[in-house]
Amino acid sequence: GAVVSQHPSWVICKSGTSVKIECRSLDFQATTMFWYRQFPKQSLMLMATSNEGSKATYEQGVEKDKFLINHASLTLSTLTVTSAHPEDSSFYICSATTGKGNTIYFGEGSWLTVV
């Protein structure tokens, strides 16, 4: 099946700094990718929809200026957590699909710890 890769798998950063997470579709083109956040023992919460060549659309309650999303190519979307704080520590997962109605593939996830 299709492969979605995330990098880094885990990252520790200092409070106040920014960190970038990459999501790549390795063997298919993804015009749309999705970013989720998952706190420990909780469900996946949709943060935003990343659209290739256009601005991301954010779910209610998600700060677009804090979680910057860039989808510059059909195989890469990036999520930048700006001015990170300890409460941003979480598991961030992206998903991508080959097209509407097709199977959705998840990346491996990225553990972010802000100290």
Added chain:
Amino acid sequence: GENVEQHPSTLSVQEGDSAVIKCTYSDSASNYFPWYKQELGKRPQLIIDIRSNVGEKKDQRIAVTLNKTAKHFSLHITETQPEDSAVYFCAAPLEGGYNKLIFGAGTRLAVHP
């Protein structure tokens, strides 16, 4: 928008027993219902899905049933094994689209030998 509710939050069964997890959704336009299995610290893995044009789908020990009238769908695991222990999530598409998924709260399944 879509709202997905999942029950129970935890489920403990003996090896060999069956396990059933139920979800309800709110958007009658939803037409795709996947189930995911997630092990600790790993990505969700699709285990089965169903589209709205069928009422049941089975894959070996796993089955999903869908009742569109009542807006609920269920995951059935038969002959459970310890390796089935994980967190299971149901999902439904937001705004009727296939790919923008809203997840249930999850069910932690423990299968005891």
